[in-house]
Amino acid sequence: MSINDVFRAAAAAFDRVCPVPAAPVYSGVIGKIDVQLLRVACPERTEAQLAPWVEPIQRACKRFDINTVRRVAAFISQMAHESSLKEGREENLNYSARRLTEVWKSRFPTIARAEPYARNPEKLANRVYAGRMGNGPEISGDGWKFRGAGPMQLTGRSNWTGFADAMGMTVDQALTYGRTLEGGVMSAAWFWNVNDLNRLADTPGVEDETRRINGGTHGLADRTARFNRTVAALLAAGA
Template identity: 30%
Template sequence: MVLVDEAVLKALVPGESGLRATRQAAIMAGMAAPVASTLAGHSIDTPLRVAHFLAQVAHESDGFCTTEEYSDGRAYEGRRDLGNVQPGDGPRYKGRGLIQLTGRMNYASVGEALGLDLVGDPLSVNDPVTYLLVACQFWTRLKINAHCDADDLYAVTRLVNGGLNGLESRLAYLTRAKTLIAPLAASAIPASNWPVLYRGTTGEAVAQLQQDLAAHGYPVARDGSFGPGTETALRHFQSLHGLAPDGIAGPVLWEALA
């Protein structure tokens, strides 16, 4: 389990001011306790899967500033494709959650899957435990983890968004999330005589890792800085040798390189 906490959430998104800062702080504080266990419970449990999930929900929630779309929902009134067949369904079942749940039909189907009465209590989707469950249920239903494992931002974004809206923002969040999550994942590796290296680390040990990867045919610059290129080469090597492609150089990886 990748132990995402409030400090990671705060470091992921830009700070706000005024009312936005108040709302942002409340959302991150509410997410902090349940986020790690909820993600793990839905197999969003590797550095890549967690990074992609956090990047997408950070963008979709406007940097953790809202769990409810800013419009009033009247545009959804009468939308039979969303199951909005009763007067007031548009505003009542407007987009809510980290990945916005929209329309009576979707509230009903997701609620049924989770064993929650989201139709009777649509505002409950704004509760941290509930909106994490809703987002994870969406994630697993669309089998997004497989695209996270391939580190395919385009495929993940299309499934979340239906297109590629906000791709630049999602990429920026993803890059930041990978850097924040790498040391969390590395900290779970038992101590040994081998150095544990990950995205963002620097020094002679990183240069040695790069040299070893180059010896295996990877065109990695030997600059002592563990960046995206080194991480990509390392993941490929790990996959090729039957190791978990977590992008972290630990004892098992060093032995495989040797």
């Protein structure tokens, strides 16, 4: 017997004692979530780029009852608009002074007021998110620590603490987990659940969902187009 035969026999014996668990099989509409569906919702990404997202989305949908055609389509299409389903996405706070006067007019009414925060993401986050969403004052550093991350851009101490509690983690563990693909999707589904977005998806309400997620209707046309395509694809797949 060659050394390769020995290794193969040992590996086979190990697999019998410690079998690799099979990937879960999902029924119903969650079982229709595949790379082709994600490509419909997010055509700017390739199938190879989207493939790692399938199982995390299925698990998150199962956990938080995102389990009808409208709910699944709404959840996926909103994430696709917010992040283009790019792994490890964090909020971009690298603004020029002029752009700051456009995005946060009330906080930076002049170029001179904006200049100290221009191209300084940490300082900017601590300024614009201070005293909001459970964050402490600017000096606390909470704005930067709890800046937006994940495909739904979970933001603020209150949200990150709530997500940590739901996952049975410390806040620091949740902040790290939420920046992984798996954790980012789970954080998006947690946010979806606590903000009653399943109900809004049922009503129907792409506009209402968008207001809850975004605080306004930014990108509504794109969100709606992604949603309609995803619904059609799910129905065509027999969901």
